[in-house]
Amino acid sequence: xSGESLLVILLVGVIAGWLAGQIVRGTGFGLVADLGIGIVGxxxxxxxxxxLGIHLGGGIVAAIISATIGAVLLIVILRLVRxxxxx
Numbered sequence: 001x002s003g004e005s006l007l008v009i010l011l012v013g014v015i016a017g018w019l020a021g022q023i024v025r026g027t028g029f030g031l032v033a034d035l036g037i038g039i040v041g042x043x044x045x046x047x048x049x050x051x052l053g054i055h056l057g058g059g060i061v062a063a064i065i066s067a068t069i070g071a072v073l074l075i076v077i078l079r080l081v082r083x084x085x086x087x
Contacts, residue, residue: 012060013038016067023068024075041071048073 017034020041029037045066049056056062 008060009039009042010035012042012063012067015064016041016071019064019068020071020075023072024079037071037074038067041069041074042067043070044074045070 013035014031015038017029017036017038020037021029021034042063045068048070049066056065
């Protein structure tokens with residue numbers, strides 16, 4: 001993995017995690033948590049969306065959208081499992 005691709009993955013993860021935090025909670029979770037949520041969300045989004053027949057295309061914008069959708073799903077599932085937290 002090249003340094004450029006690692007940088008893109010980290011950038012997409014931070015942006016997606018921050019966006020998911022804004023959508024679900026209203027604020028971000030901090031840089032490290034946004035990065036973790038965004039990367040796991042990207043894995044969820046890239047796995048789930050094609051199985052639902054949703055194809056966003058290629059490029060960084062599609063990657064950010066897919067990762068954000070996955071991160072929002074991750075946050076909602078975690079809140080349902082934990083049973084606490086405000087919407």
